[in-house]
Amino acid sequence: MTAFLAGLEPRIDARHPAWLQALRHAALQWVAEHGFPTARDEAWKYTRVAPILEIPFQLAEPGPRWSAAQVEALVGDYGGPCLVFFNGYFDAGLSELDGLPPGIEVSHLAPQLLADSGALEGLFGHAFQTRPQAFTALNTALAEEGALVRIPAGTTVETPIHLVFLAAAGVAPQVMHTRVLVQMGAGSRATLVESHAGIEGEVYFSNAVSEVVLEADAALEHYKVQNESRAAFHVALLSVRQAEGSAFTGHSWALGAALARQEVRVVLEGPGAQVALNGLYLPRGVQHLDNQTTIEHLAPRCTSRELYKGVVDDRGHGVFDGRIIVRPGAMKTDASQTIKTLLLSATAQANTQPRLEILADDVKCAHGAAVGQLDEQAVFYLRSRGLPEAQARSLLTFAFVSELLERIGPAPLRAHVEQLVTAQLRGLEVAA
C-alpha cells in the first residue's frame, strides 16, 4: 500500500476553487488513514486489491492519438454527441459535439472544475463524502478530467450521449482517474453510453467514478460497456440519486479486464422513483469480474428491479453482491432481484450474495439466485436435431444471455454489444 501511495499528492491547481482544494486534501488524507479494503471488509470478501497495489502505477500521460475509425471499431458510433478521452485526457478532435439542442451541456470537466464557483461541489464530492472508500477517495483527490452532462428541465435528448474512455499504450503501467457528472433536470430524458476500452494486452488501471442526479420525473437510460484489456484493472463506482417519480435504468456489461469491480449505488430519495439494474458478466481465462450493487429505498412507493447474469468459464471468477436496503418509512416498496450464473467449466468459480435489509413494513421484496450448468438434456435435444455439440452449447449459452441483450434500446448499441458478447463467448467455445 505504501508503494502505491508513495509519491502520490493530490492534484491541486492554485486556480482550483477552494472547495476542491480542501476536498482533494481530505480525500488523500482519508486513504492515508484508512488504507485499502481487505478481505475483512464484507464487501471485498471475494476481491483482493493486492494485485492492483503491487504494480507501481504512474499517473497517465497523454497517449498517441488514434484514428476515428480505430475508435469506432473499438467502441461503436451511436450517432449522437460524443466525448473521447485517451488515458484520461480529452481529445477534442475525436469528440463530436455539433448539433446539440440548445441548453444541453455536454462538456469535458477540466475547464469546468477550474471555473467552478461552487455549483459542482455537491455533485463532485458526494460519493466520497457520503460513503468513503479508498478508490473513490483516490479518484476524488486525483481526477482532473471526465465528462459533465447537464440536461435542463423538460428537455429530451433523442440520440445517445457517448462517453468514451480509452487507454493507449504506455511505457510503464499507468493509472487514470476519470470522473463523470450527470445532472438530469426535472422531467428531462436522455440516454448515456459509457465505453471503457483499451489496447489488448496492455497493463493499466482505470479508476472511474460516475455521479448521477435525477431530479423529479427525470429519466435516464445508462449503459456501461467495460471492455478493457484482459491485462488491465478496472474499478468503478456509479452513484445515482433519484428524486420523486424519476426513472433510472442501468445496464452493465463486464467483458474485459484481468480484474474488474463495478459498484452501482442507487438511492431512491423521492416517492415513486423507479430503478432497474441489468448486468452481464462473462469472466473467462483467469478474469475476475466483480459486481456490487446497493439499492437504498428511502421513500415510499419506489420500485427496484435487478437482473444480473454471469457466464463463467475456464478459471474465471464471477462475483455478485446485491444489497437492497429498505429504510423505515419506505412503505409500499416493491423490490426484486434475480441473479443467474452459468458455470461452463469445473474450475469456474462464482459467488453470489443477495443481502436484504428490510426496516419498513408493508413492502414487497423478492429475490432469487441460481448457479448452474448448461442443461444437458437441452444439449442432447439440439444435437439430436443435427447441431454439433460445440454449436449446441454455444447456442444455449447465447440464449442464456440474450434476455439482457434484448433490453438494450438503441439498435446500433445492441448490435455492437452483441458482437462483443459473441466474441467473448466464442472464446469459450474454442476452449471447450
Next chain:
Amino acid sequence: MLDIKNLHAGVEGREILRGITLRIEAGEVHAIMGPNGSGKSTLAQVLAGVDTYQVSGQVLYDGQDLLAMTPEERAVAGIFLAFQYPVEIPGVGNLYFLRTALNAVRKQRGLEELDAMDFLELAKERMALVEMDPSFMNRSVNVDFSGGEKKRNEIFQMAILEPRLAILDETDSGLDIDALRTVAAGVNALRSKDRALLVITHYQRLLDYIVPDRVHVMANGRIEQSGDKDLALQLEKHGYGSYEQAAMGPGAKT
C-alpha cells in the same frame, strides 16, 4: 435399413435392454408396444444416441455402425427421435432453432444452406401439415407449450428435417383424440417408400391412425412376440399381463 442384433443397455449395473434383435426395412412402419418399464423408451434413446447407458451388441444403420456415431452424426444420417418429453429451451426461438438445425444437417450433407425467407416458406407449409398455429414459430422452443403443442412441434420438426428413420416415442401420450388425429395425419403424410418409422406406444389407439406393418411386444427388456397389426388388437383385449408373468419366470424377484 436398421439392423439391431442382441442389443443390451443398462444404467449403473441395472440391465434395461436384455438382447433386442430387430430389423426394419425402408418403407416399413414398425410398432413397439409394451407395459411401462419394459424398456421401450430406452431403446428409442439408445438409437438416438443418449450416452447415459452402457450399451453392447450391434446396430447397423445402412451398414454403418450406429453405436459409434455421435447424436448429431445420426441426425445428419437421417435418424430422428420425436421425444416423449420434448425439452424446453428458453431464449431460443423455435424457428431460429429449426433453421439452424436444418442448415447444420444440410451443410454436413453438402447441400446449400437455406436463407431466412426460403426457410419461412418451408416452415409455413410444414406447419400446416400438423395444423400448428404460426404464432409458435417465434416463441422459445417448447416453452409454455401445452403437452399437445409440444408433440405437434416434434412432428413439425420431423416434417422439416425429413429423416429416413423416424422414431416416435409415445407421441400419442398427452394428446386428446382430435390432436391425435392431426398428429397421425401429419405422420402419415410423411410416410414414403424411402422412409421407415418406429412407433413406440403403450396403447393400441395410435395404431388405428398410423397403421403398422409389424407389431412387436416388448416386456422386461426383450421383444417377446412379433406379428402383424392384429397383434395390437389382441393386446388391447388381453393386456400385457401374460408377457410380464412369462418373462419373470420361476424364482424372479417381484
